[in-house]
Amino acid sequence: MCFSLINKYNVAGPRYTSYPTVPYWNQDLFSLQLWKEQLIKAFKESNQTEGISLYIHLPFCESLCTFCGCNKRITKRHEVEQPYINALLKEWNLYCNLFDEKPIIKELHLGGGTPTFFSTENLTLLINGLKAKADLATNYEFSFEGHPNNTTKAHLQTLYNLGFRRVSFGVQDYNPIVQKAIHRVQPFNNVKRVTEQARAIGYTSVGHDIIFGLPFQTEAHVTETINKTKALLPDRIAFYSYAHVPWIKGNGQRGFKDSDLPSANSKQKQYQLGKELLANAGYEDIGMDHFALPSDQLYKASKTETMHRNFMGYTASKTKVMIGLGVSSISDSWYAFAQNEKSLEAYYQHIEKDIIPVFRGHILSKEDLIIRQHILNLMCHFKTSWINNGLYFEEIPEVITKLKEMQEDGLVNIELNQIFITEKGKPFVRNICMAFDLLLQRNKPETQLFSMTI
Template sequence: MKSDAYLVSKYNVPGPRYTSYPTVPYWDEDSFSVTRWKESLIRGLGFRGTCAERSQLSEKRPSISLYIHLPFCESMCTFCGCTKRITKNHLVEKPYIQALLKELGMYAEIIGHRPLIQQLHLGGGTPTFFSADNLEDLLIGIFDIADMADSVEFSFEGHPNNTTQEHLKMFSRNGFKRVCYGVQDYNETVQKAIHRIQPFENVQRATIDARAMGFTSVGHDIIFGLPFQTQEDVINTINKTIELMPDRIAFYSYAHVPWIKGNGQRGYSKEHLPSPKQKRMQYEIGKKKLLQAGYVEIGMDHFALKTDALYKAQQTGNIHRNFMGYTSSKTDVMIGLGVSAISDSWHGFAQNVKTLKEYYELLRNSELPVVRGHILTEEDLTIRRHILNLMCNFETSWENNNQFFQELPNVLVQIKELERDGLISIESQKLLITNKGKAYVRNVCMPFDLRLKRKKPETQLFSMTV
């Protein structure tokens, strides 16, 4: 049996988090165009024919997911890798909402009928930067253009410091039942380093208020490996989290990538971070406490109570992972609105421009604000299925012809070392990730990543896997 220290030293390498396959640095942008993106969108919806012909099929329309990126924050959190705009000027809210609605209207025209929304998620930035009234105007505008499916999953990300009862009441009456609060860590020294000051009392209030307003799933995001964070800090944060018993928990590894995230992460150095061994211990002790409290490990970095929809989806094999994270239901098409938002047609990806100036200008010209993307090949689609299987269910198989790919025999040779180290087991035509291997799921996915293998990055693109 290999020791934890041995495994950490061996497998702590730069690697993707696999929110998509291919990962964004390996998108083939030379063959991408907005026209091809539109075609992949229609293909993902299963439609053929002209726009007018598609409008006649509205009663058979498939449901979609809608992700809305709200980029504004009043202050910079240094751990955050999202596209954001730091401002205290709340006059930015209404023009941005108008732009979002115009973008959605353009997608409705491309699709040829009113979109049918099954999943809706508001992310950021800080969605609760916006007033409750303005957010309700956004939702009203969305459902002037689109329809609500019979069964929906609506959620938003809330900042515990500024999520008010008015926000929660408004979201609840508009069909939202899930909220996720960013907690990170309760130690004041760590909070100052990451520029995220929020006392436990604020998180407690926001959690209790959400439940009182009828939210059935309250989530907390926690991060380990933060600057100045100790094992005792993680234990304290987990203990306080268990006091509130959120329905699901994201227990993330901090990604120290100052070459990507800029000056925010240059306020502290590697010397201020836990060592890889200490970071792994933070995760292991945190995971142990969560499991003892009744949580179940779901996919990578996520835990849920058995009463939560995410656990039930894992048990039935319906759990899915996309740019919104892990979800308990799946649609083939996800449309992302707003700056930097990424859309997914299953057959293609498209990402919006990252600056407000470009975003507004393209929409003024009635152009989709897409700046780059990727159209998946048949090989991409096969690899994508395998990586999703591993990330969601900790297993994959190649029993069916549509899951076999030409380089699979070479991959199976390469993963023998993972098997020798006890991270996976191979049974007939199936790969299973062991309990020890769940902490290294990114490493298990990497041998399947043919684009990464064919073109090793010349500089470090990804965070460390441990």
């Protein structure tokens, strides 16, 4: 990888789990009533054909990992579990009351925080409570994020019995110095244990999350981590750049100095090395930061171009409706986004008053919907086209002009009415998407809102 390209394109940019990105949501044109109307519209259009997705945010963690940018509440008091489960089920009931038929759940994902903070009894109460108000699609997929240190065999068996077949474990890095810096000390044997237990129980997809660009991390550390990962051969791997955003996350990302972080060039070396090691181990590059074995469902979805990207990350299929339950969760009706209260106290206050706990959102315009589709195409399939008139927009010539330099650098191929990202351009997919981001172009931020793209 040419380091001049790294220096050239290493700028702050969105990860595009949505378009428009959250800082560009127009809250003046948003209301809870409008959100309900757009959600009901999308539900009626798609429930019987696609089903819906559910994301459940479980925010509690027993200790603070300093690399983490998620919304969490640090506590060792497990009596917080049941009141939170009760609030989640009440929120789900508020949503179900909006619909004139039972939701059909296609996907359900438990994220956090630490979902395995919760006892098996409370997780059973949650999942059975959600199921009681819904039907399941014939090919539904339930997944959860597990912490290798506190995910027990009982967790894995209980969730499997409830319908879960996919689990991802946060590995980050196996080096003790790096683990200490990010306050995430977990021995390889813990990851090995939960991975092997999940497989023995019958999980069909086990994933590992690995991060590069962490404090004190070197290429040797990345090699060590991936070599150990190869020994366990998880079905899919998220290999992504550490997002250093302490101005957003406060003290949670202040456990080390900026000078302890690898340079942009070092990070790119770590990425290239990791990508080569994963390819040598049989993993395919299927999307930004994601790799999978050819036997995994996400790889197959990438080949059939049915892979989708939303606030849960990459998924093997698309649903128009994704409802987020829990503090800080984001919902998506395709036509609108809505985010729940970030404060646990404010979330509870809304639930107690029988109010869906949304505090901000965005109603997508016709232009937003077109740009969103282009960015999804680039993120999921490394190409996009406006041959279909429905995806043409007036600023296309300006976008092409912005991409000309990237074409000269070998990152994209621009053909008649379509764009293809080259193999060389895949690490720069966020930069390429930024050329389509009209809201970002029209109102460039005066302060840094996003992590660096490299």
